[in-house]
Amino acid sequence: MKKFFSIFLSIMILAVFSLGCSLDGDQKQIVSETKPKKLVVWDEIGKTAGIEPALNRFEQQYGIKVEVKEVDITKMLELLYQEGLAGNAADVITMPHTQLGQAVTRGLVMPIKVDKALVSQFNESAINALTYKGVLFGLPRSIETPIFIYNKKLMAQAPITFDELYTFSKEFTKYGYYGFLAPWDNYYFAHGIISGFGGYVFGEKEGIPSPKDLGLNNQGAVQGLEYIQKWYAEGLFPKEIIGESGTQTMDGLFTAGKVAAVMNDPRAIQTYKNATIDIGIAPMPSLPNGKPVKTFLNVKGWFVTPYSKNQGWATKLIEWLTNPENAKIHFEKTGEIPPLKQLISDPMIVNNEEAKAILLQSQNADPIPNLPEMAEVWNPMTKALQLTVTNRLEPQKALDEAVNAIIQRIQANQGK
Incomplete structure (x- = not known):
């Protein structure tokens, strides 16, 4: 069984890399796979208000319904494993970066391929936090540091x-x-x-x-x-x-x-x-x-699961959730600070003493390995x-x- 899953995971990783290589760098890229009717997102309990506006616009833009389920973030991976076996897992999940090594080892998240210009919008430390053994697995949602x-x-x-x-x-x-x-x-x-x-x-x-x-x-x-x-x-x-x-x-x-x-x-x-x-x-x-x-530095990120049958569109969705417009709305509704470089001069951050301090400190922070x-x-x-x-x-x-x-x-x- 383990051997079969290992082979399956390897095929899935190759598939997502091949798909990623076919994506155009524009934010309005056309995903080269059949458009799904629905994507499922698992979000942290009490935080869904921060992503609802973005998901509504995603549905309007692409005609894909997004279903959201609130999950205890500390139990996210275990539930994903259980529901994955039952065929009920999410396309996209959120989790702290400190769980990434465990998630990769267990085959519960997939590498993503996104345009370098998009990646460069984020603080380098936040991107490093979501990179495992040289491979990028997610995009940053929020950061926290002393x-x-x-x-x-x-x-x-x-x-x-x-x-x-x-x-x-x-x-x-x-x-x-x-x-x-x-x-x-x-x-x-x-x-x-x-x-x-x-x-x-x-x-x-x-x-x-x-x-x-x-x-x-x-x-x-x-x-x-x-x-x-x-x-x-x-x-x-x-x-x-x-x-x-x-x-x-x-x-x-x-x-x-x-x-x-x-x-x-x-x-x-x-x-x-x-x-x-x-x-x-x-x-x-x-x-x-x-x-x-x-x-x-603590980083929460968005990740694509291997159980998704629409990994290109799932990747597109996490790009959408973390773009500057939607990241600002998420901050306004949850107080969680997105690690986007351009926000350091945004009035929304400049006029918020806490957010400005965290964003400035994060530029010199080390992600927890x-x-x-x-x-x-x-x-x-x-x-x-x-x-x-x-x-x-x-x-x-x-x-x-x-x-x-x-x-x-x-x-x-x-x-x-």
């Missing part, structure tokens, strides 16, 4: 550099008040500092990420962790924000007006607003080495961070141990 959030009553404006922020924090931090806090004992947030100093998760070989090349204990990674350690060692971060409840504690201090600024996910913004904090939002300041903080091996990185790196910021291990030793643990976990769990 940003700088500050209390305007305590900080007049966002600093441009971390040197400025450090000086501010040294003067401000006393009597239970803090100038700046970040959950840097959590690798998701600490990555931006480590990567900004030159560390990396997986290196690349001929443009393809290689789990055999780990850059998490190189000189840059050590320098990044030393910089993180400095903030804890000098009492600028309280010990209470270390551990599983650290981010929650940090949020409590910020909403209580005890912290001038934090590094956090955009999802925290509404919590801060609900606490009636007058917040400002900006990209992260630059590091002491002059480099940007290379935060982790979409390889299955990434699952083996989180725990060892978080352990290394916590051992360092609590002064139980020096940065080099902690990172060496983390890398050894990652290698062992990859060999044991990923068959590498």
Whole structure:
């Protein structure tokens, strides 16, 4: 059965590449396959209002009905597999890019072939997130990345550099008040500092990420962790924000007006607003080495499934959903930010402090690696961070141990 499915998938991949090569680059291209009566889209629960206007116009333009089903995005792939076997799967689905490696390995999404000019409209980092082993599998729907959030009553404006922020924090931090806090004992947030100093998760070989090349204990990674350690060692971060409840504690201090600024996910913004904090939002300041903080980037994308009998039209549909006009409508209705380069100067973004900050920060962000091996990185790196910021291990030793643990976990769990 597995052999049969493998052969089937190979045929489907060749078919979609052949179809893609026949497509013209114009947005109004004619798809060279029989026009279907209907396409089925699986969207995230609570987000369909963002795509309904685009789908209505698609139906009017091409005479193809589009049926939408809301699905729990965390269960999207499992449901696709189950419904695929039953012949009831979608033509197009949405999912986070971090699930792409698993989806490709299981044969649940197809490569897409689209015009290079269309691809170039998106932030490169977002396109990289939807590329697996050198092959593009989807188009970006929205992005999210950690940003700088500050209390305007305590900080007049966002600093441009971390040197400025450090000086501010040294003067401000006393009597239970803090100038700046970040959950840097959590690798998701600490990555931006480590990567900004030159560390990396997986290196690349001929443009393809290689789990055999780990850059998490190189000189840059050590320098990044030393910089993180400095903030804890000098009492600028309280010990209470270390551990599983650290981010929650940090949020409590910020909403209580005890912290001038934090590094956090955009999802925290509404919590801060609900606490009636007058917040400002900006990209992260630059590091002491002059480099940007290379935060982790999360990308949601649109993908074509191998169960679709109309993959050319399904590809056309995801191009339609992500074009600038429809992406702007999606943003207006859902607040999710599309990674389109041209929107950085659009009044819709310019006049939205949150969206502008996220879009600017995303230009310097690293997509979370979409390889299955990434699952083996989180725990060892978080352990290394916590051992360092609590002064139980020096940065080099902690990172060496983390890398050894990652290698062992990859060999044991990923068959590498």
